[in-house]
Structure formats: C-alpha cells, structure tokens
Amino acid sequence: MISIAGSQMQLWALFWHIRVITNQPIALGGIGLARILPVILFSLFGGAVADVASRRVVLFITQSAMALVALALALLTFQGHIALWHIYLLTAIQAVAISFDSPARQSLVPNLVPAKDLSNAFSLSSIAQQTGAIIGPALTGFVIAYGGLGYTYLINAISFVAVLVALLFIGPVAQDFKRNAQSAISLPAIAEGVRFIADRPIILASMIMDFFATFFSSANTLMPIFTRDILHVGVVQYGWLSAAQSMGAVAAALFISQLPLIRRQGPVFLISVLIFGAATILFGASHIFSIAMLGLVLMGAADTVSTIIRNTIRQLQTPDYIRGRMTSINQIFFMGGPQFGEVEAGVVAQFFGAPLAIISGGIGCILATIWIMRRWPQLRTYNGDEPVLDSALAD
Secondary structure (H helix, E strand, O other): OHHHHHHHHHHHHHHHHHHHHOOOHHHHHHHHHHHHHHHHHHHHHHHHHHHHOOHHHHHHHHHHHHHHHHHHHHHHHHHOOOOHHHHHHHHHHHHHHHHHHHHHHHHHHHHHOOHHHHHHHHHHHHHHHHHHHHHHHHHHHHHHHHOOHHHHHHHHHHHHHHHHHHHHHHOOOOOOOHHHOOOOOOHHHHHHHHHHHHOOHHHHHHHHHHHHHHHHOOOHHHHHHHHHHHOOOOHHHHHHHHHHHHHHHHHHHHHHHOOOOOOOHHHHHHHHHHHHHHHHHHHHHOOOHHHHHHHHHHHHHHHHHHHHHHHHHHHHOOOHHHHHHHHHHHHHHHHHHHHHHHHHHHHHHHHHOHHHHHHHHHHHHHHHHHHHHHHOOHHHHOOOOOOOOOOOOOO
16 A cells, blocks of 8 residues: 555656646657556566466565666656656656566465455455555645655655565465476467467456456546646646545445455446446546546546456456466556557547547447447356356465
8 A cells, every 4th residue: 555655656746747848748648658568568478477486576576676766766856857758768667567566466366365255355455555546646746746746756666665565574475386387488388378368258358348448548647737727726636636536446445345245247347337438528528626526536436346346257267377477468458458548548639638538538438348248248147156267266
C-alpha cells in the first residue's frame, strides 16, 4: 500500500510534469508508448523467469530497479535539467522492470493462500493497492503545490523500502519448479505459455476483454487537460480527480472481500465492464467537478469488480508451473490496452478535444463488450464453481 501510494504519486506527477513542459495532448499520449513498448518486448521473458526463478528474489531486483528510476527523476528535477526525453527514457526503463515484476508478483499470490480464499485474497490485495492509489494521487496535488514536482519522485523512491521490507518478512515461499527443470528461459517455454492460453477460451476471452475495454476507456493522461481546460480547477482538485477511481475501487473491493463466494461470475464480469464504459461516457460529458468525480468513482468500482473476477478465473484455471508465463501474456493485454489507449486518446484529443476522446472511448468499450459476449458465450455461462485445474495452490 505504501509503495503503491508512492508509485501513483510519481505517475500522476509525470502527467502534470509533461503538461508543464508542453501543452500538446499528443505528448501526453507518448508516455503510453514509453510504458508499453518495453512490456511487449520483455514481458514474455519476464513470465518465463517467474516460472524458473524464485518469484520473491525477482521482486527484490525489480523493486530496487524502480526505486533507482524514481531517484533519478527526483535528482534531474531538483537540478532543473529534466527534459521530455528524460521522462520518456526513465519511464521506459521502469517499464522493463515492470515486465519482470508483474508476472512474479501476481503468480506469487496463489502460492500464499488456498484456492477457496483466492478471490478474497485478490480483493484484499486490491484494497491495499487501491488505498495506496487514493493516498498517492491525493497527496500529489498538495506536494506539487507546496513542495514541487521533485519531491513526488523522491517520496516514491523512499516508498519502495516498504516493499523490500515486506518481502523479507514473507520468508521462503513454496513454488512448483519440477515441471520447469529442463525448460529454463527459452522460446519453446514461452511458446508453451502461448499455446496454453490459446487452448482455454475462458482465459483468452477475459484477456481480450481486458485489452479492448481498457484501450477504449483509457484517458488518464488527459486528466491534466480535462482538469485545467474543461473543469477549470487547480492542481489540488487534480489530485482528487486522480484518486477518484481508486475510491470507487476500494469500496467495491471491501464489499467483495467479505463475500464467501461470488456466483455467476461471468455475467457479473460482463455487466461490470458495461458499467465501466457507461461511467466513462458520464465522466467525458461532465463539465462540473462533482459529476466528473462521480463518473470516475463508478469507473473505479466497476473496474475493480471485473479485475478481481478475471484474476480469480485465470489463476484458478492455470497450473503453478506455467502461471508466470500466463500472467506475462496477460500483462501484454492488461497493460497494452490502457497504454495504447492513452496514445489513441491523445491523438483524438489533439484533433477533436479531450471530451470527445473520452466519450468515444466509453462507447467503444460498450461495443467491444457486446462483441466479446457473442464471440465467446463461455463467459456468459461461467459460474465460478467449475473444477479447479490447478493442484499447486497453497495448502
């Protein structure tokens, strides 16, 4: 939670920083390319590493690398030498670390809890992440206003200490290495992960849903423009708008974490994505701060419901020996959608304005969901009590 708060401070500070350097929306979209291209290039290898190496050790390395990136951003900003290309380059370096970090981190959760508690574990994990995502953006506005951009990056660098200490307290974690003893990190091992997903429609459909929903409804990089030019409010309100989705997410995650079992998971998943698209339209059409906040809160709540369900489906239906590779492929969909979506939103906003870029994205999200419902009917009938395919979960 502490580390996520720092990371979110850095993310939203970067958006504001780019807006300070240039007023071109397409420059804000460029940050999406800097974040996704390294993921596309390295994510599959990151998944293979998570299946043959200690996931805990991998996290030590990646978290330390991201702390150094944050420190570099802080030093360049304090010295007054930071330029747009510095932001893009350091963001890309951080994305390389994320390519190895996310598969290891997500694959670690099923090693820590039994299958019956997995959805609750993901809910509690989401609460921690989204609480950090409320604290971070909310503080961003105050830190920028009263301290300066450099301090947001410095605070983030310090926050990584919390993760490193937590990893020490976790101690050794059981992991299924036996089936990967001969595969190592290789193209055939990566290809095995791709074939695994291609042969399981329920996992593939949820990944494609991830991509299209987030591609069309991603416009976070436009938030500085929307804040200043549409709502006509300042940097403190920008911090609250940045935190609004996480407020809705925490409320939804708290509710789900207390449920013994979610039934009819497929229909709930699809409905939550449709609500996400509708809330995006509400946000894009708003010219009043409170209405914009409401739209963002609804977006966060709907997105968290869909995230928890799809994570539970994928992890339960994936054996431990290949879980890192499955997660790395999912990462390309999960991160590719919003990052390419930020580029698309920046281009549309450049020519047609920020509101139309956001509204059209919400419409696209709804249309994509309807297509996926028809293309993969398995999602409409998935209940959540189907046989668990993995016997390598924690005892």
